[in-house]
Amino acid sequence: MKKVLLTGSNGLLGQALEQLFQKRYQVLSTGIEDAAEVKTSENSYQILDITDLTKCKDVINEFKPDVIVNAASFTNVDECENKKEQCWQINVKAVENLANLARRHDIHLIHYSTDYVFDGANGPYQEADRPQPLGYYGKSKLASENVLRQIGCPFSIIRTCVLYGTGIAVKKNFFLWVLENLQKEKPISVVTDQFNNPTLAEDLATGSLLIIEKAAVGLYHLAGEEYLNRFEFASMIAKIFDLPADRIKAIKSSQLKQSAPRPLLGGLKIDQAKEKLGYHPRTVSESLSYLKRKITNHE
Numbered sequence: 001m002k003k004v005l006l007t008g009s010n011g012l013l014g015q016a017l018e019q020l021f022q023k024r025y026q027v028l029s030t031g032i033e034d035a036a037e038v039k040t041s042e043n044s045y046q047i048l049d050i051t052d053l054t055k056c057k058d059v060i061n062e063f064k065p066d067v068i069v070n071a072a073s074f075t076n077v078d079e080c081e082n083k084k085e086q087c088w089q090i091n092v093k094a095v096e097n098l099a100n101l102a103r104r105h106d107i108h109l110i111h112y113s114t115d116y117v118f119d120g121a122n123g124p125y126q127e128a129d130r131p132q133p134l135g136y137y138g139k140s141k142l143a144s145e146n147v148l149r150q151i152g153c154p155f156s157i158i159r160t161c162v163l164y165g166t167g168i169a170v171k172k173n174f175f176l177w178v179l180e181n182l183q184k185e186k187p188i189s190v191v192t193d194q195f196n197n198p199t200l201a202e203d204l205a206t207g208s209l210l211i212i213e214k215a216a217v218g219l220y221h222l223a224g225e226e227y228l229n230r231f232e233f234a235s236m237i238a239k240i241f242d243l244p245a246d247r248i249k250a251i252k253s254s255q256l257k258q259s260a261p262r263p264l265l266g267g268l269k270i271d272q273a274k275e276k277l278g279y280h281p282r283t284v285s286e287s288l289s290y291l292k293r294k295i296t297n298h299e
Contacts, residue, residue: 001024001025001026002024002025002026002066002067002212003025003026003027003028003063003064003065003066003067004021004025004026004027004028004065004066004067004068004069004212005027005028005030005059005060005063005065005067005068005069006018006021006027006028006029006030006069006071007030007031007048007050007068007069007070007071007072007098008030008031008070008071008072008073009029009030009031009036009038009045009071010031010033010036010037010038010169010170011031011071011072011073011167011170011171012163012164012165012166012167012170012171012173012201013071013112013163013201013204013205014029014031014071014072015037015038015167015168015170015201016165016167016201016202016204016205017069017071017205017208018038019038019205020202020205020206020209021069021205021209024209025067027044028044028045028046028059028063028065029044029045029046030045030046030047030048030050030059031045031047031048031072032047032048032049033047034047037167037168037169037170038167038168046059050070050072050090050094050097050098051089051090051093051094051097052097053097053100056097056098056101057101060101060105060107064105065107066107066108067107067108067109067110067212068098068102068107068108068109068110069110069208069212070094070095070098070109070110070111070112071112072090072094073090073091073112074086074087074090074091074137074140075137075171076137077116077135077137077258077260077262078258078259078260080135080136080137080140080260081135081136081137081259081260082259084136087136087137087140088140088143091137091140091141091143091144092140092143092144092147095111095144095147095148096147096151098111099147099148099151099153099155100151100153102151102153102154102155103151103152103153106153106154107153107154108154108155108156108212108215108217109148109153109154109155109156110155110156110158110208110211110212111144111145111148111155111156111157111158112157112158112159112160113141113142113144113145113157113158113159113160114137114138114141114159114160114161115159115160115161115196115223115263115266115267115268116133116134116135116137116138116141116161116262116263116266117131117132117133117138117141117142117145117159118131118132118133118138118263118266119132119133119134119263120134120194120262120263120264120265120266121263121264121265122265123195123196123263123265123266123267123268124195124196124197124227124265124266124267124268124269125221125266125267125268125269126221126268126269126271126272127159127219127220127221127272131145134260134261134262134263135260135261135262136260137260138263145157145219154217155217156211156216156217156218156219156220157218157219157220158204158207158208158211158220158221158222159219159220159221159222159223159268160199160204160221160222160223160268161196161197161198161199161223161266161267161268162174162196162197162198162199162223162224162233163198163199163201163204164176164198164199164200164201165200165201165202165291166291166294166295167201174198174230174233174234175198175237175288175291178190178233178234178237178238178248179237179241179243181247182237182238182241182243182244182247182248183241183243185244185247186247187247187248187249188234188247188248188249189248189249189250189251189255189256190230190231190234190248190249190250190251191229191230191231191250191251191252191253191255191256192229192230192231192232192250192251192252193229193252193253193264194229194230194253194262194263194264194266195227195228195229195264195265195266195267196223196227196228196266196267196268197223197224197225197226197227197228197267197268197270198223198224198226198228198233198284198287199222199223199224199281200224200281200282200287200290200291202290203222203224203281203282203287204222204223206279207220207222207273207277207279207281208222210277210278210279211277214276214277216276216277220272220273220276220277221268221269221270221272221273222268222270222273222279222281223267223268223270223281224281224282224284224287225270225281225283226283226284227267228284231248231250233284234248235248236284236285236288237288240285240288240289240292241288241292
């Protein structure tokens with residue numbers, strides 16, 4: 001049985017990965033929190049700050065993983081502009097720590113990146129397109145990709161975009177923000193000029209499993225298939241959850257005055273993942289219907 005070291009296991013993606021992996025692998029889940037949010041009998045949990053090289057060494061030497069899946073990341077795009085050092089430590093320095101250890105022990109390292117490595121002038125993007133990030137978050141993620149290439153461990157970079165879903169005590173993603181505000185009958189303003197393909201956390205976890213099973217190294221785009229703007233996505237959430245769509249006000253990105261610039265025509269082309277991995281994500285309607293059942297059943 002493969003041994004998988006999972007970082008960031010308490011996040012939205014981490015929880016989806018953990019629930020999928022535990023059926024197939026021996027998993028050591030890690031995070032900076034005192035305990036695991038998802039309690040299972042199959043998995044063990046350990047506190048790990050991946051910015052600390054010594055602690056990374058200790059955990060890897062003791063557990064001896066075949067694969068490291070790095071789901072830990074500083075993802076608050078605006079905060080990255082204001083906390084650049086913290087962003088760099090988590091998104092770049094920590095990846096350097098894991099990559100050096102992965103090379104030393106010949107461990108397959110899977111790392112997540114973003115469509116924010118592109119400027120959004122001409123999306124959606126394929127793997128061969130030239131990155132040109134606008135903000136510090138995208139710059140840090142591109143730097144983390146380059147770290148893996150420079151160090152030369154066995155690696156897979158997975159770029160994704162607009163990750164959404166539900167989990168235990170997870171940070172609020174776009175889907176949850178829209179859902180909670182509409183359920184409280186609060187009006188929301190959503191942009192019509194930011195386009196991408198929203199990605200269900202469980203679909204990204206399934207794609208990650210395919211990467212492990214096929215030992216697929218290199219760069220892959222794993223995201224949803226439907227290309228739409230944030231307003232259209234919010235309207236679909238309202239429709240599936242039987243909530244009033246008239247509370248969603250259409251605005252432009254320039255009206256938000258956000259700290260970090262956003263790529264407008266972002267998003268990712270997933271043709272390579274479909275062809276080489278057999279990756280087939282659910283439609284947005286299928287994903288939202290799945291989440292509705294999950295929330296209704298308190299799963």
